[in-house]
Amino acid sequence: MARRALITGITGQDGSYLAEHLLEQGYEVWGLARGQANPRVSRVRRLLSDVQVVRGDLLDQGSLISAVERVQPDEVYNLGAISFVPMSWEQAELTAEVTGMGVLRMLEAIRVCSGVSRGGASAASGQIRFYQASSSEMFGQVSETPQNERTSFHPRSPYGVAKAYGHFLTQNYRESYGMFAVSGILFNHESPRRGAEFVTRKVSLGVARIKLGLAAELRLGNLEARRDWGYAGDYVRAMHLMLQADRPEDYVIGTGRMKSVRELAEAAFTAAGLDWERYVVTDQTLHRPAEVDLLCADPKKARNQLGWEPTVSFDELVAMMVEADMKLLTDGGDPDQEGSWP
Ligand code: NDP
Numbered sequence: 532m533a534r535r536a537l538i539t540g541i542t543g544q545d546g547s548y549l550a551e552h553l554l555e556q557g558y559e560v561w562g563l564a565r566g567q568a569n570p571r572v573s574r575v576r577r578l579l580s581d582v583q584v585v586r587g588d589l590l591d592q593g594s595l596i597s598a599v600e601r602v603q604p605d606e607v608y609n610l611g612a613i614s615f616v617p618m619s620w621e622q623a624e625l626t627a628e629v630t631g632m633g634v635l636r637m638l639e640a641i642r643v644c645s646g647v648s649r650g651g652a653s654a655a656s657g658q659i660r661f662y663q664a665s666s667s668e669m670f671g672q673v674s675e676t677p678q679n680e681r682t683s684f685h686p687r688s689p690y691g692v693a694k695a696y697g698h699f700l701t702q703n704y705r706e707s708y709g710m711f712a713v714s715g716i717l718f719n720h721e722s723p724r725r726g727a728e729f730v731t732r733k734v735s736l737g738v739a740r741i742k743l744g745l746a747a748e749l750r751l752g753n754l755e756a757r758r759d760w761g762y763a764g765d766y767v768r769a770m771h772l773m774l775q776a777d778r779p780e781d782y783v784i785g786t787g788r789m790k791s792v793r794e795l796a797e798a799a800f801t802a803a804g805l806d807w808e809r810y811v812v813t814d815q816t817l818h819r820p821a822e823v824d825l826l827c828a829d830p831k832k833a834r835n836q837l838g839w840e841p842t843v844s845f846d847e848l849v850a851m852m853v854e855a856d857m858k859l860l861t862d863g864g865d866p867d868q869e870g871s872w873p
């Protein structure tokens with residue numbers, strides 16, 4: 532019998548790549564989607580026609596219990612979240628509810644459906660394996676570089692705080708109930724399917740628009756922020772590997788290399804044969820109330836224990852994204868429409 536996976540956040544960047552990867556591995560894949568007429572669901576149905584959709588919302592405990600009862604998954608990947616850091620200041624309570632409390636609701640759904648009582652672990656507690664999408668944003672103002680699984684957290688946004696709650700809760704359900712529940716502490720990962728609000732995609736779309744004469748400038752915030760950027764397709768393999776391990780453990784996933792937003796802009800404009808300094812305009816209103824200045828992963832544990840390695844370099848990633856956006860716009864695609872996914 533095929534193994535069965537349930538993915539929350541199926542309409543997002545990682546949900547799509549993870550679904551493709553699991554289908555290739557022979558899984559039966561189910562995606563949790565919210566809303567009665569979510570336009571992103573039709574995008575999933577078109578691109579990922581083998582994925583089955585179950586309705587549910589991380590804000591609604593009963594819907595998660597129903598989804599787990601219906602799908603009877605072997606593995607649950609909790610990727611659903613409000614994931615855009617600036618939005619977490621504007622809607623801090625909603626971020627706490629979805630990105631933080633949503634983890635509690637998903638873990639409770641699994642606990643209840645596995646028949647694990649609060650009195651302690653049962654044999655059933657190991658049946659459903661759980662992956663939580665933790666984030667390098669939890670490190671925030673870093674105490675050491677690079678960051679590994681033992682580095683302390685100092686989150687700098689309501690998003691980072693909500694992720695830290697979900698992270699510790701996942702660890703707590705593992706310790707309290709013996710559940711196979713793990714967190715991947717993933718550093719920034721990008722692709723042509725990245726949301727247009729995130730800086731890499733904003734840059735690749737901006738470059739494509741300027742190259743095609745559709746825009747004259749690109750407005751960016753803090754050019755000095757440094758991140759460890761990798762390719763989303765590589766990172767979803769790590770999620771799957773974590774749930775195949777003998778023991779439930781948390782892992783840091785990243786490339787171990789850091790670049791600044793300035794270097795990102797330079798690489799993307801250069802990939803299109805343009806000089807970035809002629810087009811990039813800095814805009815103070817795009818700076819954040821509290822910035823994370825730098826993040827850089829130490830992925831040694833994942834390399835040694837899971838055999839995981841990234842395969843796409845920073846320059847290859849930037850070139851891939853610029854090329855995809857040039858094609859999208861040349862073909863008349865509209866990146867602001869939910870239906871369009873390169
Ligand atoms: P996206 O923003 O692309 O996707 C977020 C997903 O969450 C969407 O499918 C969205 O669905 C869903 N969602 C939002 N609110 C709810 C809700 N109330 N109930 C159910 N689902 C909901 O994120 P990514 O794919 O980039 O990231 C996946 C996960 O990994 C997120 O948890 C993110 O925080 C985390 N992460 C991402 C990193 C990255 O660099 N990409 C790095 C580290 C962690 P809808 O279409 O309905 O809005």
Ligand code: GDR
Pocket residue numbers: 614615616665666667668717718719720728729730731733750751752753754756757758792817818819822823
């Ligand atoms: P991040 O990603 O906040 O790291 O969170 P984002 O791409 O939004 O920002 C990265 C860095 O770029 C700087 N920056 C800008 N950012 C945006 N979005 N737009 C701009 O115009 C701009 N100019 C400069 C930011 O200040 C920041 O320092 C992502 C999300 O996917 C999270 O969900 C995930 O947890 C983390 O990565 C790891």
